[in-house]
Amino acid sequence: xxxxxxxxxxxxxxxxxxxxxxxxxxxxxxxxxxxxxxxxxxxxxxxxxxxxxxxxxxxxxxxxxxxxxxxxxxxxxxxxxxxxxxxxxxxxxxxxxxxxxxxxxxxxxxxxxxxxxxxxxxxxxxxxxxxxxxxxxxxxxxxxxxxxxxxxxxxxxxxxxxxxxxxxxxxxxxxxxxxxxxxxxxxxxxxxxxxxxxxxxxxxxxxxxxxxxxxxxxxxxxxxxxxxxxxxxxxxxxxx
Amino acid sequence: xxxxxxxxxxxxxxxxxxxxxxxxxxxxxxxxxxxxxxxxxxxxxxxxxxxxxxxxxxxxxxxxxxxxxxxxxxxxxxxxxxxxxxxxxxxxxxxxxxxxxxxxxxxxxxxxxxxxxxxxxxxxxxxxxxxxxxxxxxxxxxxxxxxxxxxxxxxxxxxxxxxxxxxxxxxxxxxxxxxxxxxxxxxxxxxxxxxxxxxxxxxxxxxxxxxxxxxxx
Numbered sequence: 001x002x003x004x005x006x007x008x009x010x011x012x013x014x015x016x017x018x019x020x021x022x023x024x025x026x027x028x029x030x031x032x033x034x035x036x037x038x039x040x041x042x043x044x045x046x047x048x049x050x051x052x053x054x055x056x057x058x059x060x061x062x063x064x065x066x067x068x069x070x071x072x073x074x075x076x077x078x079x080x081x082x083x084x085x086x087x088x089x090x091x092x093x094x095x096x097x098x099x100x101x102x103x104x105x106x107x108x109x110x111x112x113x114x115x116x117x118x119x120x121x122x123x124x125x126x127x128x129x130x131x132x133x134x135x136x137x138x139x140x141x142x143x144x145x146x147x148x149x150x151x152x153x154x155x156x157x158x159x160x161x162x163x164x165x166x167x168x169x170x171x172x173x174x175x176x177x178x179x180x181x182x183x184x185x186x187x188x189x190x191x192x193x194x195x196x197x198x199x200x201x202x203x204x205x206x207x208x209x210x211x212x213x214x215x216x217x218x219x220x221x222x223x224x225x226x227x228x229x230x231x232x233x234x235x236x237x238x239x240x
Numbered sequence: 241x242x243x244x245x246x247x248x249x250x251x252x253x254x255x256x257x258x259x260x261x262x263x264x265x266x267x268x269x270x271x272x273x274x275x276x277x278x279x280x281x282x283x284x285x286x287x288x289x290x291x292x293x294x295x296x297x298x299x300x301x302x303x304x305x306x307x308x309x310x311x312x313x314x315x316x317x318x319x320x321x322x323x324x325x326x327x328x329x330x331x332x333x334x335x336x337x338x339x340x341x342x343x344x345x346x347x348x349x350x351x352x353x354x355x356x357x358x359x360x361x362x363x364x365x366x367x368x369x370x371x372x373x374x375x376x377x378x379x380x381x382x383x384x385x386x387x388x389x390x391x392x393x394x395x396x397x398x399x400x401x402x403x404x405x406x407x408x409x410x411x412x413x414x415x416x417x418x419x420x421x422x423x424x425x426x427x428x429x430x431x432x433x434x435x436x437x438x439x440x441x442x443x444x445x446x447x448x449x450x451x452x453x454x455x456x457x
Contacts, residue, residue, distance in 0.1 A: 003310075003313075004313060012315070013312075013315060016319065017322075020326045024329055024330070034336075034337035038336065042340065
């Protein structure tokens with residue numbers, strides 16, 4: 001056949017595309033379980049880190065096993081609440097926050113993870129999700145059983161600017177969240193703000209922003225405010 | 241090339257060793273600079289990137305070389321792209337499945353292998369006109385040449401920017417100013433401009449030692 005003719009070119013192109021498509025489909029389907037597992041482990045790791053657990057991941061021989069063990073040990077319960085603070089049916093772990101955030105507040109399913117700490121106290125882990133400068137940012141905020149004091153926070157991002165906004169997934173940014181309060185003295189939800197220029201040392205509702213990462217920092221503030229306000233009823237109802 | 245030529249004849253050895261220095265894809269051909277800037281903050285992602293490029297480039301070279309007489313000339317660039325893209329997607333999927341942390345760090349850069357000029361450049365310039373074995377060697381050689389520079393840049397940037405090599409702390413903690421010492425990591429090293437400057441310095445040193453590469457005025 002004429003190798004430069006239209007017919008040959010078309011046949012070649014069609015055969016090539018079919019072959020490649022088959023190959024890629026097979027690869028995608030056969031690798032899917034491994035990839036899903038990795039995503040699950042990552043989520044569990046972040047939940048654990050927000051309550052200051054799973055600190056030895058780097059030393060663990062088998063990371064997946066270590067995380068599973070820690071998760072099963074500490075995260076004793078997870079449930080779903082609505083914005084009125086009542087527990088509703090559903091599997092907390094499988095909820096897609098991106099979809100929930102698109103719904104009106106009163107229709108959202110809000111996941112809550114309960115962590116039983118070594119000293120017998122209970123912590124609640126609340127997932128949060130919002131917008132950064134370039135894409136989504138998300139994280140997990142854990143509160144102590146007074147439903148007011150932040151016990152820990154972890155954030156991550158899809159593609160914030162390295163060295164600037166991307167610093168939200170670093171511990172220096174996350175550590176100061178510990179001990180901050182969600183409610184003010186009159187019981188009003190004020191959430192935790194990321195303050196540009198640095199938060200006052202006695203500010204119980206503010207942490208330092210990232211210089212050069214203003215929009216990401218503001219994104220964290222809005223994310224916390226919006227997500228925490230959805231949990232407000234749950235938090236005030238469960239307060240001890 | 242005669243059929244009886246040995247697998248590692250002088251000509252074939254050249255294919256591997258030339259790209260390491262005299263015909264280095266980054267410092268001489270100045271290809272693949274974009275990814276050299278992006279993944280060289282730490283040595284580990286740079287190493288994985290090198291391995292990924294090595295696999296993709298050598299396999300793509302062999303595949304294209306095998307079908308070089310079948311490829312219709314008018315769509316050869318498209319065929320090359322399809323071969324590269326397929327391999328890159330496979331590499332990406334495998335990384336996601338087995339080394340998730342690294343795949344997260346590499347994120348878009350694995351996808352960017354597709355646009356890495358080294359690949360298209362080698363397929364078009366070499367694999368289309370040569371037999372599979374020399375093409376394979378050419379792929380390995382160029383990927384190593386690319387990898388060497390990547391590792392040197394990453395070494396400099398990680399050491400000066402993060403005080404570590406391959407993730408191991410080299411600078412003692414006590415040296416740091418925050419611990420009462422005198423040392424501070426150079427934050428600029430972590431950002432892309434320093435990669436460009438480091439590559440520039442490497443090219444400078446490389447040319448000063450290889451005078452024949454310096455353009456005549």
